[in-house]
Amino acid sequence: MRGEGDPAARGESERIPVCRFWDAALADMSATELTSALRVLGPALSWTQNPNYRRRPPDPTFLDNYGYAVIAGPSDGPPALVVAPSLALGVLLLGPHAHYPLHAHPAVEIYYTLTAGDWWREPGPWRSEPVRTAIYHAPNVRHATGAGAVPLLAVYLWRGDLTTHAALV
Ligand SMILES: [Fe+2]
Numbered sequence: 001m002r003g004e005g006d007p008a009a010r011g012e013s014e015r016i017p018v019c020r021f022w023d024a025a026l027a028d029m030s031a032t033e034l035t036s037a038l039r040v041l042g043p044a045l046s047w048t049q050n051p052n053y054r055r056r057p058p059d060p061t062f063l064d065n066y067g068y069a070v071i072a073g074p075s076d077g078p079p080a081l082v083v084a085p086s087l088a089l090g091v092l093l094l095g096p097h098a099h100y101p102l103h104a105h106p107a108v109e110i111y112y113t114l115t116a117g118d119w120w121r122e123p124g125p126w127r128s129e130p131v132r133t134a135i136y137h138a139p140n141v142r143h144a145t146g147a148g149a150v151p152l153l154a155v156y157l158w159r160g161d162l163t164t165h166a167a168l169v
Pocket residue numbers: 105109137143166
């Protein structure tokens with residue numbers, strides 16, 4: 001239930017600290033139709049954070065350098081631009097050198113990278129992935145992500161269990 005203090009409930013988009021890297025992340029993307037679409041969508045996006053991480057941040061700077069925005073998703077999830085009951089599609093943004101440590105979730109996940117970054121999926125090793133790479137995470141597989149010198153921006157798609165948040169493992 002959204003309260004009166006919720007900007008999304010008032011039709012406003014929500015901003016969090018990591019949004020300061022949005023323009024830099026878009027500038028780092030090679031120009032594509034997707035870049036243009038995200039530039040248009042940007043002001044309408046509502047940014048949010050996993051409540052598990054808000055309760056217990058993995059490191060003191062994490063919440064200033066991490067966030068995601070839902071483009072399409074269920075009506076009972078974070079504010080989405082489009083209601084989609086059976087999938088969650090959005091963007092993940094990490095600040096430069098942010099480390100998103102090992103976590104897992106029951107949903108199937110596909111990322112599509114919009115900037116370069118480092119990715120780990122059990123059993124490893126870390127991989128440096130260029131832009132326009134699809135990354136698959138099977139249900140409950142442990143995975144992690146690291147940003148380099150530039151912000152990390154990636155599109156994500158979840159299917160399956162959309163209600164169970166990722167948890168650090
Ligand atoms: Fe994930």
